[in-house]
Amino acid sequence: MPSTYLSLHYHLVFATKNRESVMAPEWRSRLHEYLGGTISGLGGNSQGVGGVDDHVHLLVSLKSTHCLADVMRDLKKASSIWVHEKIGLRTFAWQEGYAAFTVSAPARSGVQRYIANQEEHHRAITSRDELLDLLAKAEIEYDPQYFE
Numbered sequence: 001m002p003s004t005y006l007s008l009h010y011h012l013v014f015a016t017k018n019r020e021s022v023m024a025p026e027w028r029s030r031l032h033e034y035l036g037g038t039i040s041g042l043g044g045n046s047q048g049v050g051g052v053d054d055h056v057h058l059l060v061s062l063k064s065t066h067c068l069a070d071v072m073r074d075l076k077k078a079s080s081i082w083v084h085e086k087i088g089l090r091t092f093a094w095q096e097g098y099a100a101f102t103v104s105a106p107a108r109s110g111v112q113r114y115i116a117n118q119e120e121h122h123r124a125i126t127s128r129d130e131l132l133d134l135l136a137k138a139e140i141e142y143d144p145q146y147f148e
Helices: 025-041 068-087 105-116 127-137
Strands: 009-015 045-052 055-061 099-103
Touching: 009 068, 009 105, 009 127, 025 045, 025 055, 025 068, 045 105, 055 105, 099 105, 099 127
Parallel strands: none
Antiparallel strands: 009 055, 009 099, 045 055
16 A cells, blocks of 8 residues: 555543542633644644533544554643643642543544533533443443442
8 A cells, every 4th residue: 555544533531630620611611722722733633622520522533653642641731731820720630541432434523512512411411420331332341449
């Protein structure tokens, strides 16, 4: 094959430390814009960012040269610094872990809608139950002690 062709899309989910409800509506959209811009700055493509007061969802496209763990480390670090400096919330931190799900090209628009409707979605389901549901649908095993 004379060239390389990729379709690497990820639905990323990560939460604030201890799932504390600290991302206030007054600045949350600015954080979402910053997260999308950071993905672009890392050489990826942000296709959607959303979330509520205790967690975020991103749909991103990455290159074959990206290491997902490195992208997540850099994204969380940069956004924590941004919250500290721009919002003045010095205690802000992300949880150590994250969830990442691969997304097929035909499924992207559905994931984009899902991410865009997070506030409405969370009127009916907790962030904990949402993540457990996502893990179950993706058939990902997990240790229940981390969800108590």
